[in-house]
Amino acid sequence: MATIDEARPRGWHLLKVALGSRKAGSMFAFGFSSGLPFALLIGTLNAWLGEAKVNLATIGVLSWIGLAYAFKFLWSPVVDRVVLPGLGRLGRRKSWILLCQGVLVAVLLGLAATDPAVAIGQFALLAVIGAVASATQDIAIDAWRIDIADDRTPVEVLSALYQLGARGSAIVGGAFALFLASRLSWPGVFTVMAGLMAGIALVALIAPDTQRPPVAAAHAALLARGEVDARTRAVALGVVGVCWLWSILTIGRFMAQMLTPLVPGATAPSAADFLKYRGPFIVAATVLVPLAVAAVLNRLRTRGQYVQPVAEPPGIGLRAAADHLYMALVAPVAELVGRLGWGVLAVIGLILTYALCYNIWASFAYPFYLDFMHYSKDEVAFASKIFGILMTMLGVGLGGFLFLRVGRFPTVMLGVIMPIFGNFLYADLADGAAKIDAVLRATRLDAVALAAGSDLRMARLLLTICYENISTGIAGAAFVAYVSTIVSKRFSAVQYASLSSLVFLVGSLLKGAAGQAFDLYGYAPVFRWVALLGLVAIAFVALEWWRASRAPAWTEPGDTGAPA
Numbered sequence: 375m376a377t378i379d380e381a382r383p384r385g386w387h388l389l390k391v392a393l394g395s396r397k398a399g400s401m402f403a404f405g406f407s408s409g410l411p412f413a414l415l416i417g418t419l420n421a422w423l424g425e426a427k428v429n430l431a432t433i434g435v436l437s438w439i440g441l442a443y444a445f446k447f448l449w450s451p452v453v454d455r456v457v458l459p460g461l462g463r464l465g466r467r468k469s470w471i472l473l474c475q476g477v478l479v480a481v482l483l484g485l486a487a488t489d490p491a492v493a494i495g496q497f498a499l500l501a502v503i504g505a506v507a508s509a510t511q512d513i514a515i516d517a518w519r520i521d522i523a524d525d526r527t528p529v530e531v532l533s534a535l536y537q538l539g540a541r542g543s544a545i546v547g548g549a550f551a552l553f554l555a556s557r558l559s560w561p562g563v564f565t566v567m568a569g570l571m572a573g574i575a576l577v578a579l580i581a582p583d584t585q586r587p588p589v590a591a592a593h594a595a596l597l598a599r600g601e602v603d604a605r606t607r608a609v610a611l612g613v614v615g616v617c618w619l620w621s622i623l624t625i626g627r628f629m630a631q632m633l634t635p636l637v638p639g640a641t642a643p644s645a646a647d648f649l650k651y652r653g654p655f656i657v658a659a660t661v662l663v664p665l666a667v668a669a670v671l672n673r674l675r676t677r678g679q680y681v682q683p684v685a686e687p688p689g690i691g692l693r694a695a696a697d698h699l700y701m702a703l704v705a706p707v708a709e710l711v712g713r714l715g716w717g718v719l720a721v722i723g724l725i726l727t728y729a730l731c732y733n734i735w736a737s738f739a740y741p742f743y744l745d746f747m748h749y750s751k752d753e754v755a756f757a758s759k760i761f762g763i764l765m766t767m768l769g770v771g772l773g774g775f776l777f778l779r780v781g782r783f784p785t786v787m788l789g790v791i792m793p794i795f796g797n798f799l800y801a802d803l804a805d806g807a808a809k810i811d812a813v814l815r816a817t818r819l820d821a822v823a824l825a826a827g828s829d830l831r832m833a834r835l836l837l838t839i840c841y842e843n844i845s846t847g848i849a850g851a852a853f854v855a856y857v858s859t860i861v862s863k864r865f866s867a868v869q870y871a872s873l874s875s876l877v878f879l880v881g882s883l884l885k886g887a888a889g890q891a892f893d894l895y896g897y898a899p900v901f902r903w904v905a906l907l908g909l910v911a912i913a914f915v916a917l918e919w920w921r922a923s924r925a926p927a928w929t930e931p932g933d934t935g936a937p938a
Contacts, residue, residue, distance in 0.1 A: 395526070395527050396580070396581070396582055397522055397527045397532065397581075397582060398527060398531065398532070398535055399577075400577070400578070400580075400581035400582065401519060401532045401535040401536055401539070402535045402536075402538060402539040403539065403574055403577040403578065403581070404471065404515045404518065404519075404536065404539065404578070404581070405515075405535060405536035405537060405538060405539020405540040405542075405543070406539035406540065406542055406543040406546075406574060407471075407475060407511065407515070407539075407543075407571065407574045407575075407578070408508075408511060408512050408515050408536070408539070408540050408543075409539065409540030409541065409542070409543035409544050409547065410543040410546060410547045410567065410570070410571060410574075411478050411482075411504060411505075411507075411508040411511075411547075411571070412443070412508060412540075412544075412547075413543060413544045413546070413547025413548045413551075414482070414547045414551065414564070414567055415439060415501055415504050415505055415508065416439070416440055416505075417547070417548055418547055418548060418551045418552065418563075419485075419501060421552065421555070422490065422555075422560045423490055425555075425560070426489075426490045426491045426560075427491060439501055439502055439504075439505035440505070441625070441648070442502075442505040442506045442508070442509040443505070443508075443509045443512070443875075443878060444653070444875060444878045445621075445625055445656065445875065446509040446510065446512060446513055446871055446875060447513075447660065447661075447868070447871035447872040447875045448618065448621060448622055448625070448660060449510070449513075450513045450867050450868045450871035450872070451702035451703055451706075451867075451868050452702075453470050453510060453513045453514055453517070453867050454517065454702065454706075454865065454866075454867035454868050455698065455701065455702045457469075458470065458473060461473055464579075464583070465581075465582075465583025465584070466521070466583055466584050466585065467514045467515075467517050467518035467521060467583055467584070468518070468578060468579075468581060468583045470510065470511070470513075470514035471511055471514045471515060471518065471578055472575060472578055472579070474507045474508070474510050474511035474514065475511065475571060475572075475574065475575040475578065476575065477503065477504075477507040478504055478507050478508060478511070478571050479568050479571050479572045479575065481500050481501075481503055481504035481507065482504070482564050482565075482567050482568035482571060483564075483565065483568045484500045485497065485500050485501070485504075485561075485564050486560075486561040486562070486564040486565045486568065487561065488500065513867050513870075513871050514867065515536070516858075516866070516867070516870045516871065516874070517866040517867035517870065518581075518583070518584075519532045519533065519536055519858060520858050520861055520863060520866040520870060521583075521584040521863050521866055522582060522583070522584060523858070528777075528778070529855060529858040529859055530774055530777035530778060530782070530851075530855040530859075531774055531777075531778070532858075533774065533851060533854040533855035533858055534770050534771060534773060534774025534775075534777070534851045534855070535774070536854065537767075537770040537847070537850055537851055537854060538767055538770050538771065541763050541766050541767045541770060541847075542763075542767065544763055545759070545760065545763050545764075546570070547567065548759055549755065549759045549760055549763075551563050551567065554566060584863075596697060596700070596701065596705070597682070597685055597686040597687070597688065598682070598685050599681075599682055599683065599684050599685045600675065600678070600681050600682065601675065601681060601682055602671055602674055602675055602680055602681055602682075603680055603681060603682050604682075604686065604693065605680070606671070606674065606680040607696070607697075607700050607704070608696060610667050610670075610671055610700070610704050611696060611699055611700050611703065611704055613663065613667055614663065614664050614667055614703050614704050615699065615703065617659035617660060617663045617664070618659070618660055618703060620659055621656045621659050621660050624652055624655075624656065625656070628643060628648050628652070631643045657876065660872070661872055661876065664703070664704065664707040665707055665711060665718065665722075667704065667707070668704065668707040668708040668710070668711040668712070669711050671704070671708050672708060672711055672712045702868070705865065706862075706864075706865030706868040706869050706872075707868075707869075707872075709862055709864065709865055709869075710860075710861070710862070710865075710869055713862070717918070717921045717922075717925065720914060720917045720918040720921050721860060721873075721918060722873075722876070723914040723917070723918075724856075724911070724914040724915055724917075724918050725857065725873055725874075725876050725877060726876055726877075726880050727907065727910050727911040727914055728789075728790060728849070728853055728877070728911050728914075728915070729849065729850075729853065729877055729881065730880070730881065730884065730904075730907040730908075730910075730911065731793050731794055731797060731904050731905055731906075731907045731908035731911065732793040732796060732797070732842070732845075732846050732849070733877070733881040734881050734884045734888045734904065738888065738892060739758065742800075742804075742897055743757075743758070743835075746804065746897060747803070747804075747835075749831070749835060753832060753835070757832070757835050757836055757839050758839065761836060761839065761840070762839045762843045763843075765839065765840050765843035765844050765847065766843040766844070766846065766847040766850075767847065768844055768847060769843060769844035769845060769846065769847020769848045769849075769850075769851070770847040770848070770850060770851045771847075771851075772844070772847070772848055772851075773785060773789065773847060773848040773849070773850070773851025773852050773855075774851050774855070776788065776848070776852075777851070777852070777855055782855070782856065782859065783915070783918075783919040783922065783923075785848070785851075785852045785855075786852045786853070786856050786915055786919075787912070787915050787916075787919065788848060788852070789845075789848045789849035789850075789851070789852035789853065790849065790852075790908060790911045790912055790915050791908070791912065792844075792845035792848060792849065793842070793845045793846055793849055793908065794905045794908035794909075795841070795845070795905075796838075796841055796842035796845050796846070797901045797902065797904055797905035797908075798901070798902065798905060799837075799838045799841055799842065800838060800842070800897070800901045801897070801898040801899075801901035801902050801905075802898075803834060803835070803838050804896070804897040804898040804901065805898045807834045810834050810837055810838065811830070811834070813837065814830070814833055814834070814837060819833060819837065820833055823836075853877075857870060857873050857874060858870065860873070861873070888900065888904070891903070
């Protein structure tokens with residue numbers, strides 16, 4: 375009789391089996407649903423505001439809605455623990471996904487019915503609601519991907535399909551929306567997008583889901599003999615709760631300042647400054663402090679200090695509420711630290727540094743292409759928004775396939791090495807493209823470009839973007855799949871949201887320094903210096919690879935991953 379491992383499909387056969395499943399189609403649809411509102415609300419919406427002659431200061435104020443994606447981990451415990459009335463019967467994760475999709479449809483229709491030139495306050499409020507709903511949908515989709523994965527549809531394949539869907543929706547919500555806008559009114563464009571989102575919601579109705587574990591079963595381990603006692607749990611919850619409350623109030627106060635009308639001569643608050651000066655403290659309060667608290671709790675449990683001598687009965691009233699909060703805020707981090715030990719530092723280091731060498735310069739791409747390299751807007755739109763996204767999708771597909779063929783850490787390592795050379799390509803492009811021209815001549819791509827009616831300048835740009843987007847596509851697929859394999863299915867929403875948010879926050883904090891460096895030293899030197907950050911990431915990947923190779927095989931306890 376074949377063992378389970380022998381019976382598991384491999385390589386091309388595994389890919390064929392996975393892509394033929396209902397999970398795969400659902401994952402692609404969820405990825406599209408995740409990327410579409412982001413493209414519309416963070417990018418395309420600004421084109422509408424500019425055309426409506428809304429002043430740049432107001433557009434700048436609206437940029438803060440992107441913070442919803444940076445700090446989504448603050449409300450991820452709600453998504454993980456709360457059963458939605460009525461919708462809960464649709465599935466543990468699907469109920470939240472469908473709720474958010476319904477809100478997004480309503481928001482897009484509301485935006486279509488609102489004139490930003492005369493009702494900018496209402497328009498801004500709708501955009502805020504849409505961003506929060508979109509970020510909340512991402513929490514549920516990320517948790518669904520981790521929960522639903524199994525041997526026949528592994529998380530690596532699902533992660534690649536998610537990114538393919540998200541990248542495809544970036545074309546629809548970006549380039550295609552602008553194409554429609556030249557033929558329809560902006561309200562017409564957003565109405566079309568609302569209809570598209572509604573169609574995706576119908577697809578979501580037939581997606582599989584996982585069973586929600588009984589609350590009693592989840593709390594049974596908490597109350598078992600040898601677990602930390604109720605008083606110690608209360609102290610830990612108090613420390614973590616105060617940190618989370620401070621973070622929420624800090625963000626809420628900033629949001630209120632952004633929405634408050636300015637007095638004459640006053641300057642609007644800056645989302646970039648908020649990330650720079652408050653972001654590190656919020657990360658420390660909501661991620662690092664809980665990690666430290668979790669380490670202390672696990673140490674006490676190991677030493678048998680402040681633990682329950684016998685199993686405790688379930689609490690009632692305030693005690694039961696405290697246990698619920700503990701399971702939402704403290705237990706997910708304690709599980710991660712308890713499972714990984716000191717290895718959690720290698721994981722955090724990998725996550726913080728993995729995307730730095732290609733992520734921090736994204737905000738400066740257009741100034742580089744348009745102002746420094748003097749490409750036209752049409753050239754940049756085609757090369758970056760259409761050709762570039764297609765190359766990224768190709769890279770994502772390659773990343774997913776490599777995960778199946780060569781394994782997790784070889785793909786993760788390839789994903790951290792390849793973008794380094796993308797920085798050198800951009801440095802060469804900034805310096806005159808001597809090496810890029812040599813590659814074009816050697817491969818005869820220069821002749822192909824001329825035969826296609828293009829020129830050498832465009833061939834340089836396309837070659838650079840081709841390599842960079844394929845490499846970052848592989849890196850993105852590898853990163854999402856890696857983080858998805860690190861988290862526990864029992865706490866997937868909270869753990870994934872916390873870990874993935876670190877990438878956004880760290881990248882945002884370093885963009886200010888990158889912008890200043892570009893001004894002082896020019897593009898080419900900074901591209902080469904940023905490439906050195908990839909060496910730090912390589913070191914963390916190697917450390918985590920070594921740690922994982924020595925760690926015992928981990929089996930999810932009490933796996934409830936059967937489809938509902």
